Amino acid sequence: MTTFGGACVASLQKLWRIFRVMVKFEMDDLQTIKWDYKSNSISANESFAASIAKAAEAVVAMDASHFAKQQQKDHEQLQRIAAQHQQEIQQEQQQHEQQQQQEQQLEQQLEQQLQQEKQQQQQIEQLQQVEQLQQVEQLQQVEQAQALVPQEQDPTAVLQAAVIQDEQHQQVLQHIATAAAEAGSTLATVPITASPQPSAKAAVGSPEWHKIRRDNHKEVERRRRENINDGINDIAKIIPSCDKNKGSILREAVKYIKAVLAENERLTGELSAATTAKHEIERYLLEKSVAEATIHSLNVQYEQMKREYEDLRQKMDEAEGGPSSKKQRTEGRWGSAKDDANEERQRFPAERAKNRPTVPLLKVPDNLYLTHDVAIPGNIPVWTQEDTDMLDTTIGFDLKTEMLKEEYGKDQKLDNPNQLNFSELARTEKIYKALWNHVYPIYQKLSGRNDREKEKALIQLAKTHPEIDFFLRLEKRLFPWVQYVRQSSFSLHGTFKGRGLVFCAGNNQFEFVVTSIQSVRSRLKSTLPIQVFHMGDGDLSPLRQEYLRKMAADVEVIDVTNILDNDYMRLGGWAIKPFAMLASSFEEVMFVDADAYFLQDPAVLFQDPGYLTTGALFFYDRTLFANWAVGADWLKSVSSDLSSFTHISRMFRRTSAHEQESGVVLINKKTRFLGLMGTCKMNGKWERDLVSYKIFHGDKETFWTGFEMIQEPYVFMRNYGGVIGELRPDNENSNEGVTRYLDFGYWMAGGGHQKHRERDTNDPEALKEILNELGLKNKDEIPKEPKDAEWDFKQSCLVGARVNILTDREKTLANGYVGIDKLAHEEHRKIIAGETVDPRGHNWETV
Template identity: 65%
Template sequence: MISLPRSPVAKLVIGLLVIFCLIAYNLQYQSSYNRESWNTPGGSYQDQDQYKVGGSKERRPVRSFKVPKNLHLTHDIAIPYDIPPWTQEDTDLLDTTMGFHLKTELLKNEYAKTENVANNPGKINFAELSKAERVYKSLWNHIYPIYQGLSGRDRDRESTLYEMAKTRPEIDFFMRLEKRLFPWLHYGRRTSFSLVRSYKGRGLVFCAGNGQFEFVVTAIQAIRIRIKSSLPIQVYHMGENDLSNERQKYLRDMASDIEVIDVTQTLDNDYMQLGGWAIKPFAMLASSFEEVMFVDADAYFLQDPAVLFEDPGYMATGALFFYDRTLFGGIRTGSDWLRSVSPLLSSFPPTSRMFRMVSAHEQESGVVLINKRTRLLGMLATCKMNSKWERELVSYKVFHGDKETFWTGFEMIQEPYAFMRNYGGVIGELRPDNDKSVCGAQLHEDHQGRPLWWNGGLYRNKNSRVYRYLQFDYWMTGGGHQKHRERLTNDPDGMKDVLRDLGLTSPSQLKQEPKDAEWDFGESCLAGAKVNQLTQLEKNLANGYVGIDKIARIDGEKMNQGEKVNPRMHDWNAV
C-alpha cells in the first residue's frame, strides 16, 4: 500500500495537482462532447475522420456521401454530414435519467390542433426542431427495416409495431417523436412507413385554386398537346372552396391521365391549415408518385419534363432544385438564421450566393424533383417548415414564401440534394431601347445549358402588371460559374480558404470567369451575357402556348358567369 505524506504542504500540493488534472480532463471531455453533440446522441463516428489535437485523439462528424466524377461541372451538390446510426447503447440510454431528460427535451414543443401558437411563439424553436429531426432520422432508419420485416398488410404491421412499442423504448420514442414533429401525417395511418410503401411510379404534380385555374389549364395542355409527354398528372387543391367542382371536372375531362385530388383528404389540415404557397410541398408528400416533380401552375416546358428524371444530379442525390435569379445582394437574414438554428450544415451553404450575400434568394421552386423512396425525410422536413405555425412565425418571415424551405429543410435533417448549376436566366424578346438585353420570364436550363423551362407565365412583365403576351424569340443565361470572383468581392475573409484549396498564393492568380448577366428587376430584363435565339421548334412551342392560354381564359370567364363549359368541345391539337 502506498503511504501518503503527512506534511500539510505536501497534501496541499497533491490536492491541487488532482484538481488540476480533473479540470483538464473535464475540459477535454467537454470539447469532444460539444463537437459530437452536433449530431444525434449515442452515435459513433468513423475512425477515418479522426484527428489529433494536443496529442489526443478526437473525432469529427463524417460526410460519406459520394459524388459521381465530373458532376460538379454541371451541378452544385450538397454533401451532408452522416447522422450516426441508432445503436443498442442509444436504446439503453432511453431508460436512464439522461434518457428521460432527452425525451422530455425533444418532445416538449408539441402543440395541439386547436392551439393558437401565436400566443406562445416560443414553442416554435427551429434549433430544437433540427436536433429532434436528426434524432428522428436515426430512429427512422433503425425502425423501418423492422417494420419491413413484419407480416401482413400495412394496417397489420402498424398495429404490430404499436404493440412492440409497449416493450421496446426506442419504438415508443419514435412513435411519439413522429407524432410531435409531423402530426399531419397521422390521418388514416399510424406511421410514415405505410405512406412511403404506397408510393409508385413517376409523375407531375400541380397545385391550383380558382385563381390559378387558367394558368394550370395552359400548363397542362402545353405538356399534353404540344410537348406530348405521357407522364401522369395530379392536380392538388384544398377542397371545393379552393377549386370549384366545375373546374375540377374540367381538368379531369380536358386530357388523359389527370387526377384532381383534395390534399386535405390525405393529410390532416387541422395542423397544416394550408393556404397559398404552403400547399406545394404537402402536395408532393401526399402524391402517390414515388418520384414526384412539382410544377408551378405558370411554368412551361421547352423539352419533355421526363428528361429531368434522368438528370445526373437528380439520379445522384434523389433531389433536384433550380436556382432563382441573382437579386438583392448584401442581405444576410437567411444565412444568419440558418447558421443559428443548425450549426452543422452540408457542404453547400458556404458556397451559396445567400451565404456570400450575392443574392437574397437561392432557390426557384417552380420545378422541384424529389425521390420520396430515398429522400422522404428531406420531404418531411421541408413540409414541417411550411406547416401553419412554423411558416407564419418563422420560415416565411425569414424567407420569401416556400422557395428556400426545400433546400433548408434538407439541411435541417441533413439529406443530400443537387442544384442545377445555372442561375435563373430570361426568355422572351429584345428590349426596344437596347438590343443587348432580353426581357420576359425567368428561364432555366438543363445540365447541358439548353433552355428547358420557364416560370412566370406568358406575359411581358407580370411584376409590373404588364399583361401583354410575350413574343418568344430570344433567351439569355443567368450564369453561375464565376464563384471565385463573387467570393473575392463579397467575402474577403474566405479568400484564404479559396487560395489554399486551389494551391495559390495570391488573389491575382485566380482565373476570373466572365461576370454574370445582371437583372433590371423592375423591367424584368437581363443584360450582360450573350443574346441567344430560340430554335424554330422552341419558338413554335412557346408562342403556341399563347393560343392555348387564350382558350383557357375564355372558358374561365364563362365559368365565372355561371356557364357550364366542356373542354372536349375544343380541338386543342389545332390551336
C-alpha cells in the same frame, strides 16, 4: 294538204291493223253482219263492238311494247357507240404516250450522242495540242543541236527523225479517227490533222516546212503568255492596292501569300493555345470541386477524430479517478439544448465511440461537379443498442421530456418567433432520422396482410421496445399531419410507385394550370401521369375539378386534406406545394408550378445525372439583393453541421437573397423521403408564419433548407434563369448593346394575368405592395448585383446576359401555348358566368 293526206293514210293503216288483230284474236265472237240498205251502214251486235275495242287496246299495247323495244335498241346502240368512242380515245391516248416516250428516248439518245461527240472533240483538241507541243519541242531540240555541234550534225539524220515523228503522230491521229468511226460518231468522217497545214504537204527540211514549225512555236508561245497574263490579272483582283505592272503584281502577291501563311500559322497557334487553356481550366475546375469535396470529407473525419480523442481522454480520466460518470458521457452523446455555448452538445450525437458504424458518405462522380453544385450532408451515425439502453436512464428521461413537448397545431396559438427554436428542431430531426433508419427495417419484417396490420404489430412491439415507442411519439410531435389515417409514416412510404407530374391549383390558378397541362399533353406529347392537388371545394370548385379530369388523359384531381391532416397543416398559398408532393402516389415526383411551361418533354429531367446521384434536383433563382445578411445569419444559427453546399451558396456568402426557384422541383421519395418531410416541416403553419416565410420569399428556400435541417443530399443544376422575348436595340443608350425585353404577348395575349406582379411597376399600388413585401421604402433602394445579369424592375428585363435565339420548333411551341392560353381564359370566363363547358369539344393540338 300533204299533211292531211299523210294523216288519213296513217288512220287507215291503224284501222287495218285493228281489224287484223280483231280477226286474229276475236274470231269466235264475231256474229252475222247485216247490211242495212236504208242507212247504207253495217250493223253488228255488242260482241262485235267489244271485240273491236279489245283489238284497239291490243294495238295500243303492241305499239307501246314496240316503242319500248325500239327505245331499248336505240339505247344499246348508243352505249355501243359510246364504248367504241371511249376505246378509240384510250387508244389515241396510249399512242400519244408511246409517241412521247419515243420522243423522249430519241432526245436522250441525241443528248448522249452530243456528249460523246463533245468528249471526242475534246480528246482530239487535246491530242492536237500535245502534237503541236511535241513538234515545237522537237524543233527546239533540232535548233539547239545545230547550235551546239553544227559541224558534227548530220542533216540527213535530223530530217529522217522528223519524218519518223510526223509519221508516228499521223498514225496516232488515224487510230483516234478509226475508233470514233467504230463508235458510230458523226465525227468519224471529219478529217483530223495535227495542225493547220496546206493541202500539199511540205517537204521535210524545206523552207516551207521550217516556216510551219516556226509558226507553231509562236502559237504555243502566244498561248502560254496569254495564260500567264490571265493568271496575273486574276491575282491583281485579289491583291488590294496593287499596281497594273506585272512585276509589281507578282511581288505583292508573294508578300500577300507570305502574310496569309504567317497569319494562318499565328491563328493556328492561338487556337491550339486556347484549346490547351480550355482543357486546363476544365481540369482546374474539376480539381477544385474534388478538392472541396475532399476538404469537406477531411473536416468530417477531423470532427470524428476529435470526438474519438475526447472519448479516449474521458476514459483515461475514469481510469485515473477523474470526473467521469454515465451522466457526463450521455450528455456528451445526446447534447443538451439548454447549453447553447457548447457547440459539441448541440450535435447528435456529439460524441461517438470508436469504430461506431455510420451512414456511408454520398459517392459523387467527379464529372458531376462540372455541371451541378452538390450538397454532401454530414455523417449521421446509426442507432445502436447503447442509445436504446440510454433511454431508460434519468438522462434519457430528461431528453425525451425535452423533445416530446406538447405538440402545437390544433389548439395552441404561437405569436412569438422565439417560441420556435430551429436549432433544437434541427437536432431533433437528426435524431428522428437515425430512429427512422433503425425502425423501418423492423417494420418491413413484421407479418401482416397490409400496412394497417403491420402498424398494429408495430404498436404492440413499441410496448417492449423503448426506441420504437420513442420514434412513434417523436414522429407525432414533429410531423403530426402524417398520422392522419395511419399510425406511422411507414405505411405512406410504402404506397409510392412510378413517376409523374404534380400541380397545385385553386380557382385563381385554374386557367394557368389548364394551359400548362395542355402544353405538356397536346404539344409535347408527354405520357407522364398528372395529379392536380387542391385544398377542398372552396379552393377549387367542383366544376373546375371536373373540367380538369375531362380535358386530358391520365389526369387526377386530389384533395390533399383527404390524405394529410389539415388541422395541423393549416394550408394556404404556397405551403401546399411540398405537402402535395408528399401526398402524391408517385415514387419519383416532379412538382411544376401552374404557370410553368416546358419547351421539351419534362421526362428528360428524370435522367439528369445530379438527380440520379442524390435523388433531389433543384434549380437556381436569379441573383438579387446583395449584402442581405438575414438568411446567412439564420443558417449559422440553425446548426454548425451543415452540408458542403451551404458555405458556397450565394445566400451564405451574402451575394443574393434568393437561392432557389421552386417552379420545378424533382424528388425521389423512396430515397429522399425524410428530406421532403423536413421541407414540409418548414412549411407548417407555425414555422412558416413565424420564421420561414418571414426570412424567405415564400416556399422557395424551404426545400433546400429543409434538406439541410435533416441532413439529406441534393444538387442544384448549375444554370440560371432568363427571359423569353424580343431582341431590339436599347433606346436609352445605344452603346450598351441590346436588351432582352419580355414579350408580354406570350402571357397576356389570351387575357391571362401575370403571376409575378413585380414585373409591372407602372401601377403605383402594385409598386407599393412590392416594396412592402421586400421591406424597402422606394424603388431606388432596390439593389443590383453586378456579378450577374442586371434585373430592371421598370423595364422587366435582364441586361448584360447572353442572348440565345429560339429554334423554329421552340417558337412554334411558344405561339401554340399562347393559343391554348386564349382558349383556357375563355373557358374560365364561361365557368365564372355559370355556363356549361366541355373541354373534350376542342382540338387542343391545333388551337
